Amino acid sequence: MCHNTTEINRQLRKRGYRVTPQRQLILDAVCQLGKHVTPEAVYDHVHRIAPTLSRATVYRVLHFLTEQRILTMVHMADGRLAFELAGPEPHHHLVCRSCDNLLELPHSVLRSFRRAMKSQYDFEIDVSHFSFFGHCTDCHDSADAWRQLWGHTPPV
């Protein structure tokens, strides 16, 4: 069960949407299942509790809750999507393509970059979540493949 469910429900109603049992189940499932929850994992979880709850509803509700900024969408390394609860203070991830490990980043590391995009391109970068892909300490190999192909070191 989500710590601020009542407040979220109040907000949804205030915005003209309904708080249905399905939406509550799905939101709770995301909270319980933790970080980077896949739609399939949510479906498995809620389907056990409410067997008639359909896959379509899971996908629709996940996207709906993301639109409402209650969840955030996370791009995984393989291109698939996952979801997690959005908090008032965003955080971001460094995702290693080799070992799939996740490093959490505080939002502050992006401040200057976001400011630059705003002033140079008048583009407001979404604050909710980023995943940066690359290679962690133990898996530095990206530069090698690049060098082999293009004959010079990757730009930094």
Add this chain to the structure above:
Amino acid sequence: MCHNTTEINRQLRKRGYRVTPQRQLILDAVCQLGKHVTPEAVYDHVHRIAPTLSRATVYRVLHFLTEQRILTMVHMADGRLAFELAGPEPHHHLVCRSCDNLLELPHSVLRSFRRAMKSQYDFEIDVSHFSFFGHCTDCHDSADAWRQLWGHTPPV
């Protein structure tokens, strides 16, 4: 036809992979079709030339060529994937979630951010491609929903 196909083929062979007609067709298709080529577009294209070439092969080869850093994967606003030829000088995108428009960014805007991640976290961010989602000049609305839910302005 790709300008440096021969070099790419040489590299693939050198890395122990085979240069098959299917792989060549698919790579050429991506080159010809330009930026942000969807798997379906590639399939339509190559299927006309080689009717037995299957959809599965298209997906497999696109992912293979991405792994080999010959293509890059581009996340579109709707969550779908597209591909494009990776050049020696990467570029990035600002994707508006409201109007789906794309702004191209030179790689240089990320230099200081990548340096910081390297020194602070010993994490080497993938140079090939980023998509940053958010809202462009005409579509600034993200801050409002956030404020309603969390009762304060989004962190900057």
Add this chain to the structure above:
DNA sequence: TGGTTAGTTGCAACAATTCTCAACAAATAA
């Protein structure tokens, strides 16, 4: 409390993507 109505769901059909596995082809060894 009970009626009204617009937001929501379930179902089924569909579209997109990945997987499995047998058949095949390129490279290598004999």
Add this chain to the structure above:
DNA sequence: TTATTTGTTGAGAATTGTTGCAACTAACCA
């Protein structure tokens, strides 16, 4: 050249994600 090994493909099944529409129901008000 032939046999062997290993990477790759095609076909179709399985999985994952989307859409249209009729039926349903949460929220609101009398």
